[in-house]
Amino acid sequence: xxxxxxxxxxxYRGTDYAGWQRQIDVPSIQxxxxxxxxxxxxxxxxxxxxxxxxxxxxxLGQVCHFxxxxxxxxLDGYGLMKAINYHLLPQPISVIYAEPIxxxxxxxxxxxxxxxxxxVIQRPSFLCHDRGAAxxxxxxxxxxxxxxxxxxxxxxxxxxxFRDSECQANSxxxxxxxxxxxxxxxxxxxxxxxxxxxxxxxxLHHQVRNMVGTxxxxxxxxxxxxxxIAALEAKNRGAGGxxxxxxxxxxxxxxx
Amino acid sequence: xxxxxxxxxxxYRGTDYAGWQRQIDVPSIQxxxxxxxxxxxxxxxxxxxxxxxxxxxxxLGQVCHFxxxxxxxxLDGYGLMKAINYHLLPQPISVIYAEPIxxxxxxxxxxxxxxxxxxVIQRPSFLCHDRGAAxxxxxxxxxxxxxxxxxxxxxxxxxxxFRDSECQANSxxxxxxxxxxxxxxxxxxxxxxxxxxxxxxxxLHHQVRNMVGTxxxxxxxxxxxxxxIAALEAKNRGAGGxxxxxxxxxxxxxxx
Numbered sequence: 368x369x370x371x372x373x374x375x376x377x378x379y380r381g382t383d384y385a386g387w388q389r390q391i392d393v394p395s396i397q398x399x400x401x402x403x404x405x406x407x408x409x410x411x412x413x414x415x416x417x418x419x420x421x422x423x424x425x426x427l428g429q430v431c432h433f434x435x436x437x438x439x440x441x442l443d444g445y446g447l448m449k450a451i452n453y454h455l456l457p458q459p460i461s462v463i464y465a466e467p468i469x470x471x472x473x474x475x476x477x478x479x480x481x482x483x484x485x486x487v488i489q490r491p492s493f494l495c496h497d498r499g500a501a502x503x504x505x506x507x508x509x510x511x512x513x514x515x516x517x518x519x520x521x522x523x524x525x526x527x528x529f530r531d532s533e534c535q536a537n538s539x540x541x542x543x544x545x546x547x548x549x550x551x552x553x554x555x556x557x558x559x560x561x562x563x564x565x566x567x568x569x570x571l572h573h574q575v576r577n578m579v580g581t582x583x584x585x586x587x588x589x590x591x592x593x594x595x596i597a598a599l600e601a602k603n604r605g606a607g608g609x610x611x612x613x614x615x616x617x618x619x620x621x622x623x
Numbered sequence: 624x625x626x627x628x629x630x631x632x633x634x635y636r637g638t639d640y641a642g643w644q645r646q647i648d649v650p651s652i653q654x655x656x657x658x659x660x661x662x663x664x665x666x667x668x669x670x671x672x673x674x675x676x677x678x679x680x681x682x683l684g685q686v687c688h689f690x691x692x693x694x695x696x697x698l699d700g701y702g703l704m705k706a707i708n709y710h711l712l713p714q715p716i717s718v719i720y721a722e723p724i725x726x727x728x729x730x731x732x733x734x735x736x737x738x739x740x741x742x743v744i745q746r747p748s749f750l751c752h753d754r755g756a757a758x759x760x761x762x763x764x765x766x767x768x769x770x771x772x773x774x775x776x777x778x779x780x781x782x783x784x785f786r787d788s789e790c791q792a793n794s795x796x797x798x799x800x801x802x803x804x805x806x807x808x809x810x811x812x813x814x815x816x817x818x819x820x821x822x823x824x825x826x827l828h829h830q831v832r833n834m835v836g837t838x839x840x841x842x843x844x845x846x847x848x849x850x851x852i853a854a855l856e857a858k859n860r861g862a863g864g865x866x867x868x869x870x871x872x873x874x875x876x877x878x879x
Contacts, residue, residue, distance in 0.1 A: 495717045
């Protein structure tokens with residue numbers, strides 16, 4: 368018996384899934400991956416993920432690991448990727464890289480850094496090409512002010528104001544290493560794409576979406592920087608802005 | 624009676640449509656737009672388009688015009704855009720700009736320049752986020768060689784080699800003003816997005832897709848620049864490469 372641990376990197380469109388975690392009677396990313404692995408090797412193999420994503424949230428570089436006993440047959444990363452993808456199609460979930468890794472590797476506990484992106488498209492008319500892939504926001508936004516305010520959230524804080532009530536983390540204290548807000552032209556008639564990029568070792572449940580929703584108050588001019596600081600210091604979810612919709616959020620990269 | 628001519632700019636995802644032109648029993652972009660206008664004003668109003676697009680082809684900036692008798696009621700571009708969009712939803716077709724224009728304006732005949740983009744995503748694993756929005760190509764491409772070769776097609780030529788047999792243009796002679804091929808990183812594991820941008824006053828039927836399909840032979844190293852020149856000079860569709868799939872093509876902009 369030869370058990371090999373594998374690390375796989377995944378892309379997925381979360382729109383039609385109830386999130387990463389396996390649930391009864393609703394499709395999940397975890398179930399799709401585990402089912403595809405079972406179809407490939409005829410074994411039921413549990414998969415461990417770097418970070419669970421919520422319903423509707425997307426991934427560009429989710430990571431998971433699992434242990435596979437493939438006997439003495441040859442198997443490399445490319446072959447495993449192709450085999451799992453064959454069984455994932457036509458679902459919008461794709462293995463983009465697979466590699467054998469030492470048996471001590473743990474997708475969740477060994478993650479040193481995560482990069483999330485959040486996309487807002489600001490314009491009056493509804494979205495065609497990016498429907499379900501970004502938050503469509505109609506009112507004008509001061510993106511420079513949002514970026515400036517975002518810097519106030521960097522560092523080690525009690526992020527209770529940006530923490531979902533169902534968050535299971537032991538502590539609300541996290542260190543935020545980066546939160547950049549940039550914009551680019553989206554269409555020829557003033558449409559703007561606003562891109563949030565944030566990095567840190569770990570995040571609370573809904574933390575990114577709650578930070579985005581709160582920074583929109585700055586962008587709309589409803590809040591000043593002092594209001595953001597007061598909200599953070601209130602350590603109270605009720606003091607923050609709305610939770611930005613799941614459809615704009617991407618787990619972009621996990622670093623080890 | 625006050626007839627006003629309107630110019631509208633459209634975005635659409637062509638995937639589930641038989642193309643621009645109205646046909647019996649299959650959904651078309653033209654029918655969707657004309658039906659939405661009828662629902663708004665209770666009149667059957669024909670719409671004239673800058674350039675018809677084929678089944679599955681997308682638009683970021685298609686342009687059309689139509690004449691509307693709205694009596695003495697006030698109507699501005701923003702209001703017209705909102706009204707048509709209200710009736711277009713939930714289809715992936717959206718008016719992104721609407722403006723009153725003088726009655727001599729003609730969306731097709733007055734077009735001075737068109738910009739098309741074609742997207743190829745080159746990597747082994749299938750696409751999740753851009754499925755139906757780009758040509759998924761698995762083999763490696765030399766993008767610099769493609770760009771260099773593309774410059775040989777600039778200028779005034781007989782483009783019969785890149786012309787669909789069903790093309791209804793009077794002449795195969797066209798002037799190509801720009802054909803740039805660039806690339807950018809698509810994912811963290813070597814995936815590359817290749818973007819073709821081409822401009823000219825007008826194009827033959829399938830010209831862009833046939834030029835793209837032929838330049839892929841250069842990218843794969845199957846052809847040298849001399850082969851491309853020979854194909855152009857052959858003035859024979861059979862001398863060119865394949866027609867690139869519709870799903871990668873976008874009518875990006877029409878200039879007047």
